[in-house]
Amino acid sequence: MDALVIGGTRFIGRHTVAELLAHDYAVTVFNRGNHGNPFENDVEHIEGDRTDREDLARAAERNPDVIIDCVAYHPEEVRTAIELFDGSRYVVISSGAAYGAEEIPKRESETALHECTAEQATDDSWETYGPRKAEIDRVVSDAAADGAAATSVRPPVVYGPHDYTERFDYWLDRVRNHDRVVVPGDGDCLRHLVFVEDVARALRVVAEEGSSGAAYNVGDRRLPILSEWVELVADALDTEVEIVTANERELAVADLEPDDFPLYRSYPHVLDTNRLSALGWEATPIEDALAHTVEDHRASERTGRENGPDRGAEERVLAVLDTL
Structure with missing residues (x-):
């Protein structure tokens, strides 16, 4: 299986690449090359800006089986990726911050998501992070309804090795x-909270076993x-x-x-993780x-x-x- 990771060298993406390599994927990383490649000759690298359609289209020419999108922060970025990687299984990292209702626990099919205005969808502030991730999940759901093999994974705060957020x-x-x-x-x-290696494993499991259009919570x-x-x-x-x-x-x-x-x-x-566990995922x-x-x-x-x-x-x- 061929996998392309958008991001792939810092934190969640870095662990995701390691997870895929450990399960015999041929991995290509697509990013701007601003951070060192910790995998040396184990992965291929395509340099480009994921917000540049031509750069992303160049990466799509590889026709990978699986796309793991670790750096999607705006809904339009996800629409473009799903369109260009048509035929691939696409998994994007969303967030537990996408939930707009305070319930215990937050369940994927029951708890309301944030609304997202057109202005919020293109903003970069922390205040709009949750609404933007919620809209990304709606983009995934809508694309799946049109036949795309697209899913999302919602982690809460992630901790573990190489955590640049500190x-x-x-x-x-x-x-x-x-x-x-x-x-x-x-x-x-x-x-x-959630351990970073568990997020990486969730991304792989959802790519392999997840239902198109679904979102999956992941947490300790x-x-x-x-x-x-x-x-x-x-x-x-x-x-x-x-x-x-x-x-x-x-x-x-x-x-x-x-x-x-x-x-x-x-x-x-608190996130309900039963949907993910049903796919065979377990927490460390x-x-x-x-x-x-x-x-x-x-x-x-x-x-x-x-x-x-x-x-x-x-x-x-x-x-x-x-x-x-």
């Missing part, structure tokens, strides 16, 4: 370097709350940490809010996922510190809490 690295860095860590609220924030099998994640990280780092919870009033002494901490969410975000045990994540974090220069409060602000909160 959201999870913030907590790894805190636990690695400090014996006391502030966790916002009561530490009971519930936000579904277990759902630790934020304070439990910190404890799991401490175990993975073979260290101990004191978790100090702080409410809004206590955080305010350092001009902080709960939303200043990465992975915090005021309302639970969290302890194993964290072992790989910690190993990569130690070898990297990532700290994630820009994603959350600086240590000085955290220490001001700790000092006030110590007086109570």
Whole structure:
């Protein structure tokens, strides 16, 4: 089987290429070449801009069996890709942010998606990310109704090796370097996460077994709350940490809010993954996922510190809490 990965060298795409190679796919990567190729001679490379129709048409001349689209952020990009790769099985990465209704859990065929205006569809801000991904899913569904073999995969926040967002690295860095860590609220924030290798495997499984037009949630099998994640990280780092919870009033002494901490969410975000599991997909045990994540974090220069409060602000909160 031939597969073409749009993206393919940074985070989810990088792991997707590795997953496909491990399952005997001949892989070609299509991207702008702005990042080094970690696969050397194991994959072919087509340089181009996925937003340029002529570049994408050149990649489509390969007639791959499978397309994995890791860098689609606007609905029109997906319409163009599905049109040009007619005859291939197309899988695009959507997002759990596509859901517009706050339900527990969010189910693919039941939970309402965000609406997306014409202005939002071409915007690049974080505020329109969810609506744009929702519209991408509608493009996939409409294309499948016209006969295209198109599907989508919806992950929540993704963590693991090579995570350039560094959201999870913030907590790894805190636990690695400090014996006391502030966790916002009561530490009971519930936000579904997913290990990057599980996303890569989901993309392959959906390409092979998924139903055209369908969307598939992907997420860790277990759902630790934020304070439990910190404890799991401490175990993975073979260290101990004191978790100090702080409410809004206590955080305010350092001009902080709960939303200043990465992975915090005021309302639970949980995805139902039964549809994907029915295809034979399984999640990696969290302890194993964290072992790989910690190993990569130690070898990297990532700290994630820009994603959350600086240590000085955290220490001001700790000092006030110590007086109570």
